[in-house]
Amino acid sequence: MSAQPVRTRHHNWYVLGSYTLLSILAFVFVFPIVFMVVSSLKPDLQLLRDTASLNAFLPIGDISLNNYAAAFDRAPIGTFIFNSVFVTTVTVLIGLVINSMAAYSFAVLRWRGKNTVLSIVIATFIIPFEAIAIPLLLIVNSLPWLGPEGLQIGWLNSLHVQIIPFLVSAFQIFLFYQFFRDLPTELVEAARIDGASLFQIYYRVIVPISGPVFATAAILRFLDMWNQYLWPLMVVQSERYRPVMVGLQYFFQLNIAWGEVMAYLSLVTIPVLILYLSLQRAFITSIATTGIKG
């Protein structure tokens, strides 16, 4: 809807109505998050009592960081956060290189069998991860790994089992492919005439002008990886390699301490929210650009 003429016609009431509706909706989207953070500051008894009234959203009563201290005592949270940060960072960075390189090859270079391979890659979109999780478990369980302890068979209980299967993303390849394909061909042709090698064209010409699509791919992958749940649940039993979402299990033993649960949820969510709020324009444009070309 074009807002300009509408606004001039209904001016005050229209604007007031819009802001009221927008604010009600804002409350709907934000209240669980406010509840989480506020509750993480309250002792268990008060927390459970407060949910019966609007006090649930107010940081009042016996407010402290005790739940955070208790949560750190209960579980090796530092290890979980380190694991998640490591897995996420490595997957995002290496993934960007592998996927963008493949997309460049598909979009710019000419080679035999390219179209067949590309259509297979795009067709794999349709396979959801949950549908292949079990056979994948059998595969990683029989793959060799050369680690500090020598040659081992099976990747279970490690960080690399959480990284390597997720490096490639058909979606990411497609995202890069669309972007590279629409770049002006003169750029590539000019570089070819200047005698640049095919690989140089990739990292000297294409990569420097593709910042936005790299940001998009990185942000989407970051969210996926930070929030990994089912796969680490299946392949990591040892606490040394556990990521943050699976670490939650520590707080669900007998007599759940809800204050600690809230503290933990806040700990794993607030950093992502801060990152989102400081880069929100990039986050939102990144999602928006995925849709434009459909």
Add this chain to the structure above:
Amino acid sequence: MSSIPATKRLTGVKQHENIVGWLMAAPAVVLLTVFLIIPFLMAFIFSFTNQRLISPNPTEFVGVRNFTDLLTIRTLTIDPILDEAGQPVLDDAGNLTYPRLREFTRNNPDYPELDGLQELLSWSSGSQRVFLLSSDVVFIRALFNTIIFVLVIVPFQGGLALILALLINQKLSGINIFRTIYFMPVVVSMVVVALLWRFIYDGDNGLLNTLLGVLTFGSFQPVNWLGDPSTAFPALMVMSAWQGVGFHMVIWLAGLQNIPETLYEAAGLDGANTWQKFRFVTWPGLRSTMIFVLVIITMQAFGLFTQVDVMTRGGPLDSTQSIMYQAVQRGYQAQDISGGSAISVIFFLLVLFVSMIQRYLTREKAA
């Protein structure tokens, strides 16, 4: 210039590009093959065997047995019990009485095809009682639920996202703050969201009951949203939409902002009102965005898993079962790899079928 003939040089260049092209695509292609295509083919193969994670017996090919175990559905019509005089026997309340279903489905030599089947549904038809029987009631329930979930969530979430996008697209000051807030749940993990919403839906002091109580000045009767089979699945749907709607809102927004302002101006000159502008300018301009939103919500909705796992584990009374939850339950928790794989294959065929229908329908309208 060199003395090599031009054609030969060209072949050399082509050959070089062939090699470089392959090399640059190779890491992605190899990883995709090992970690996606091969497991996918394995799921297909396992679904025709009796593979288990740990088993003393060798794996055998069992044909389509895993599929018939999941999908067999039969009807059975039972006549009322008659006494010696041929009159129906009535119970205390005056209703017709019927033989127990168990007599037909447990080792009855007259009905070998019904052996082991369980009741899915039953209804009366005249004096007879009709039963719909299934070999795997829980799976059929999961299949049915997932389809309902997709059918509800796609228009509900997609429509809500469009309304939000239209609201956000207004030229009001500070509008970006609202855009930022509406998108916020998208960056929060579904595991975290699902746990928080357990508090919201709690039957005793749940936040939803509290809020509804405040809004209705205390006249609202508390509901145990996740504990009641009739509200648990709708509750799951609302929460899923809450988490995901911001994502699709942003995609709609991009589509809206791609519609040239001049079209609205022209419509305004022609005397179009707000609704007509939406109907004849905005909506047609959003066609390709609509297809994209439709496809991604459908794909995400079919994969329903985390919400179920964290919030309800399929209950109460299987009212929140989903296909993926069953696949993981059996393949992983129960270590029945072939059964889990068969579910994955059915799932894949279903998604493939639906996306082909969607593609067909959206193509039809374009003509």
